[in-house]
Amino acid sequence: MTEFKPLVFSGVQPTGNLHLGNYLGAIRKFVALQENNDCIYCVVDLHALTAQLVHEDMTTQIRSITAAFLAAGIDPKKHIVFNQSQVPQHAELAWIFNCVARIGWMNRMTQFKDKAGKDREQASLGLYAYPSLMAADILVYRATHVPVGEDQKQHLELARDIAMKFNLDFREKIMPTGLGVDITVGEEPVHAYFPMVEPLIDGPAPRVMSLKDGTKKMSKSDPSDLSRINLMDDQEAISKKIRKAKTDPDALPSEAEGLKGRPEADNLVGIFAALADRSKADVLAEFGGQQFSVFKPALIDLAVEVLAPINAEMRRLMEDPAHIDAVLRDGGERARARAEKTMNEVRDIIGFVR
Numbered sequence: 001m002t003e004f005k006p007l008v009f010s011g012v013q014p015t016g017n018l019h020l021g022n023y024l025g026a027i028r029k030f031v032a033l034q035e036n037n038d039c040i041y042c043v044v045d046l047h048a049l050t051a052q053l054v055h056e057d058m059t060t061q062i063r064s065i066t067a068a069f070l071a072a073g074i075d076p077k078k079h080i081v082f083n084q085s086q087v088p089q090h091a092e093l094a095w096i097f098n099c100v101a102r103i104g105w106m107n108r109m110t111q112f113k114d115k116a117g118k119d120r121e122q123a124s125l126g127l128y129a130y131p132s133l134m135a136a137d138i139l140v141y142r143a144t145h146v147p148v149g150e151d152q153k154q155h156l157e158l159a160r161d162i163a164m165k166f167n168l169d170f171r172e173k174i175m176p177t178g179l180g181v182d183i184t185v186g187e188e189p190v191h192a193y194f195p196m197v198e199p200l201i202d203g204p205a206p207r208v209m210s211l212k213d214g215t216k217k218m219s220k221s222d223p224s225d226l227s228r229i230n231l232m233d234d235q236e237a238i239s240k241k242i243r244k245a246k247t248d249p250d251a252l253p254s255e256a257e258g259l260k261g262r263p264e265a266d267n268l269v270g271i272f273a274a275l276a277d278r279s280k281a282d283v284l285a286e287f288g289g290q291q292f293s294v295f296k297p298a299l300i301d302l303a304v305e306v307l308a309p310i311n312a313e314m315r316r317l318m319e320d321p322a323h324i325d326a327v328l329r330d331g332g333e334r335a336r337a338r339a340e341k342t343m344n345e346v347r348d349i350i351g352f353v354r
């Protein structure tokens with residue numbers, strides 16, 4: 001549908017230890033996409049302020065996410081890797097988008113409701129406006145494709161709504177600039193400045209669940225460290241967490257259908273399948289009828305095999321913070337140049353004097 005030049009953008013918050021959900025749901029896709037696409041990957045440090053303002057280890061966290069990107073195989077020379085706060089154009093476009101987005105749209109965001117909890121009055125304005133900044137992160141590069149986990153689907157729909165409203169509201173101003181692109185949205189032809197971003201959610205593990213509760217997503221902010229496998233976990237920690245992972249008393253089924261109503265079993269089989277690049281059906285063809293006492297050791301071996309090299313490389317990179325900072329500075333410079341081009345065009349479309 002899109003006639004914009006394809007461009008991949010995605011971001012990860014420096015808010016704690018990266019876990020297997022972040023890796024399988026997002027970072028591994030980032031690595032695969034760089035083969036055939038122009039990609040921009042961002043450590044979204046401004047977003048990290050939304051739920052908690054003061055982070056004692058902000059600098060280390062930014063470096064650690066960058067190290068994870070590089071250790072997983074992202075090439076910062078061919079693509080762009082940077083931290084968001086180096087490119088102030090994200091925040092500038094977010095302000096304009098705050099004026100495009102409607103309160104009613106923001107009120108529907110389930111992640112705000114989840115993260116704000118019961119005491120919504122005490123949540124920051126930033127947490128509420130988070131999806132508008134996320135739309136700006138993507139659209140300040142006029143990116144067309146965004147690899148994310150399933151939890152971000154609603155935010156990407158909002159980004160599309162914001163782009164569409166901007167395109168329609170400024171239609172008459174975009175036309176004479178010659179900066180727009182003719183696209184079709186549904187049946188409708190639209191002369192668009194901003195593309196309708198496509199989420200790239202499909203994959204073997206769009207939603208990795210907690211090891212302690214198969215109905216909750218694996219999350220950095222879960223108070224229990226046993227709920228997640230961190231990319232920095234060593235072999236012993238991985239082994240302990242999988243051994244202690246919640247299961248049910250039954251043997252594994254022989255077909256994927258049999259995982260219905262068994263969230264913990266479904267999650268562990270899904271993790272195995274994603275790590276091994278196999279389907280759940282294929283994994284069950286091998287382990288169907290076996291108890292968890294057989295399956296878990298196989299999962300431990302596989303998880304250690306996949307994660308150990310990433311873990312080792314992250315540790316090596318973290319010993320050279322100057323190198324990581326140089327990668328971010330170089331990426332920041334290149335990202336800023338692209339973002340400023342968009343912002344100059346947006347300023348012209350709106351009619352700001354410059």
Ligand code: AQP
Pocket residue numbers: 011012013014015021022023024025026147148149150151152205206207208209217218219220221222
């Ligand atoms: N459990 C998950 N399964 C699959 N994908 C996931 N992602 C996060 N959790 C899972 C994806 O990882 C990318 C980076 O996420 P983020 O750190 O920017 O924000 P998040 O979604 O809020 O991640 P967390 O771990 O849940 O952090 P906290 O606890 O701080 O909220 C995104 O693409 C996300 O979809």
